[in-house]
Amino acid sequence: MGVDDRFVRDFGQDDGEEPGGTRNEIITGPVSDWATDFSHLEPEWAADPYPIMEDLRGRCPIAHTGRFGGGWLPTRYADVAAIAYDTERFSSRSIIMSNFRPPRELAPVGSTPPISSDPPFHHDARRLLLPAFTKSAVAKREEAARAMCHSLIDDLRGQEVVDAARDYAQHIPRRVIADMLGFPQEDGPRFRRFIENVLEGVNLPAEERTARMDELFDYLLVQIRAHLDQPRDDLTTYLINAELYGRKLESSHVAGTMALLLIAGIDTTWSAIGASLWHLARTPADRERLVAEPGLLPTAMEEFLRAYAPVTMARLVKEDMSWNGVDMRADDWVLLSFPAGNRDPGQFERAGEVVIDREVNRHAAFGLGIHRCVGSHLARMELRVALEVWLERIPEFTLADPAAVTWSTGQVRGPRTLPVRVTSP
Structure with a gap:
């Protein structure tokens, strides 16, 4: 089963130059003025972007x-x-901002459908995924997710300081998505490397980035071939057998969607869980209240999603135009910062504060419009279960060293190291 190179190009790996970008151009370095020279890849943005946004x-x-x-x-x-x-x-x-633009000919399908698809194709590509992410389908996975969280905390016994991001948060979505796709659980460390390559390596030289993307693509091909040889009841086999417009999906569609589910399905939820635990570790009043009032957790969880929304998506301008007072050129990038929108005082009262009992909370953590996250029910379940189990088993924890907390750079932001001092789990 062959797969063409369209997925690779979507992440900026086309061998030719595209309008608006130059191969191997350095895109990081000190920002002279965030209003005229912004870069979401800088360490100060990763550490704390909210004052910059404000x-x-x-x-x-x-x-x-x-x-x-x-x-x-x-x-x-x-x-x-x-x-x-x-x-x-x-x-x-293309939803990852880099030096390169994939050819316009990729639209409307894109290389990682449905997130990279434009209408009208987007609607049909998205509809294929909906059955796997309904509330009822997600509910069937909760028991296993809860058992997994308990197992992860069991492994922390006897440790006074644990890394809540590395040893807990990252494993939960990683194992859930691996199970959904039918991938070997022992491949988890490779998934983390794939995520870092795709989302945090956009400033690497083109040749190195291509090689790293090839590693992901080769892995997906191995999984597809294994499922062709031994079909099973999982999302990969479903995609292989799915039909659109009376015929099976193109091989690139299958691989691109698998890549989307693997990368986005892990990193976003890992980041949300980690950011929530970071907040609770540094805010004893909120932690103590949630331990005392566990029924408040679903409301608090939505506030964590609003205040620490992990995802920023990119769009490309189709034609030269004036838009809300600025002159945009064809193939200009636009970063849709849902984190910035969620902190807008014009939309939310006390926008810069974390109010865990906020009742009206129409946040945009899962996106807006036709590309709103298809996996939002799954992400919410994983986040809720992860916090429920942690607070049940480790009700007292604080930041061991605030300066040792590190955050990912790029378009998905969340803690990557989160050392916390804990009571015995």
Whole structure:
């Protein structure tokens, strides 16, 4: 079963130059002015982007950069929402901002459908995935997820300081997604490497990035072939057998969707769980209240998603235009910062605070518009179960060293090291 190279190109690995980008151009380095030279790959953005967002929202709500071949960063909720819903003027054919643009010919299918698909194809590609992510389908996975969380905490026994990101948060979605796709659980460390290559390695030289992406693609081909030889009841076999418009999916569609589920399905939830635990470790009043009032957790969880939304998505401008006072060029990037929108005081009261009993909370952590996260029910279940089990087993924990906490760079932000001092689990 062959797979073409469209997935690789979607992540900026085309061998030719594309409009607005230059191969091997360095896109990181000190920012001169966040309003005119922003870069979400800088360490200060990873460490704490919210003051930067707040400053931009007040003086330059749609920031610009010449990096990445040119791009824009709206910071108001209304602007983020308007672009997310506007599929006529903004394309989703690439959702990772880098030096390279995939060819326009990839639209409307894109290389990682449905997230990289434009209408009308997007609707049909998304519909294929819906049965696997309904509330009822997700509910069937909760018991196993809960047992897994308990097992992970069992493994922490006797340790005074544990890394809540490395030893707990990352394993939960990793194991759930591996089970859904029918991938070997022992391949978990490889999944982390794939995630880092795709989302945090956009400034690597093109040749090195291509080699790293080939590693992911080769892995997916091995899994596809194994499922062709031995079909089983999982999402990979489902995709192999699925039909669209009266014929089976293109091999690139199957591999691209598998890559999307593997990368996005793990990293976003890992980040959300880690950020929630980070908040509780540094905010004793909220931690103590949730331990005393476990029924408040679903509400608090939505507030963690709002305040620490992990995901930023990219779009590409389709044609030259003036949009809300700025002149956008065809193939300019636009970063849809859902974290910035979720901190907009024009949309939320006390937007900069974490209010764990916030009752009205229409946040955009799972995106807006046609690309709203298809796996939101699964992510919510994993986050809720992860926090329930942790708070049940480890009700007292604090940051062991606030300076030792590190955050991922790029378009998915979450703790990567999170040392916490715990009571005996």
